[in-house]
Amino acid sequence: MVKISLQIKVTLENIQELRPAGPEFRWYLKVCCSNCREESEKWVYMSLSETVPSQKGHAVNHFVNKCKLCNRENTLTILEDSVKPFVVNDTDEHLEKFQTIVVFDCRGLEPSDFSPRAGWVAKAVDNGKEFTDVDLSEGEWVDYCDIIKQPVGIYDIEYRFERMKPLNH
Numbered sequence: 476m477v478k479i480s481l482q483i484k485v486t487l488e489n490i491q492e493l494r495p496a497g498p499e500f501r502w503y504l505k506v507c508c509s510n511c512r513e514e515s516e517k518w519v520y521m522s523l524s525e526t527v528p529s530q531k532g533h534a535v536n537h538f539v540n541k542c543k544l545c546n547r548e549n550t551l552t553i554l555e556d557s558v559k560p561f562v563v564n565d566t567d568e569h570l571e572k573f574q575t576i577v578v579f580d581c582r583g584l585e586p587s588d589f590s591p592r593a594g595w596v597a598k599a600v601d602n603g604k605e606f607t608d609v610d611l612s613e614g615e616w617v618d619y620c621d622i623i624k625q626p627v628g629i630y631d632i633e634y635r636f637e638r639m640k641p642l643n644h
Contacts, residue, residue, distance in 0.1 A: 549583030
């Protein structure tokens with residue numbers, strides 16, 4: 476079992492918070508088999524609202540994949556309490572840092588690519604409007620907030636996957 480975090484870094488214009496829109500949010504990934512290194516050609520998705528029972532034991536997974544090359548059954552579970560928004564803090568507003576937005580419990584596979592797509596919620600600064608169903612498929616998003624009377628936008632989306640170190644008890 477390996478826990479892998481998805482971290483993003485984005486440039487936000489008049490946006491305070493960017494987050495996935497609830498349990499139906501679809502995480503689009505490409506995955507790689509840890510055993511034979513075969514990578515999926517197609518995008519696959521998983522969401523907290525869709526589960527697949529495990530063939531072995533009582534675990535519930537959000538994604539199950541049988542590797543085409545080595546026939547191993549591999550699973551991925553979204554750790555529900557790990558889903559966090561990307562938030563701009565006043566202290567690091569100009570220091571663009573990667574922030575963890577979700578952690579995956581991976582067994583036999585690892586995510587290798589991420590596509591942000593649709594289903595995001597963006598909250599404007601200064602108690603501005605909350606924009607729902609923000610679509611990042613094109614790599615950016617722009618709109619206008621009539622509450623703060625300013626343009627809003629999301630640009631330069633970068634991501635990385637980080638293996639999490641096990642906690643020592």
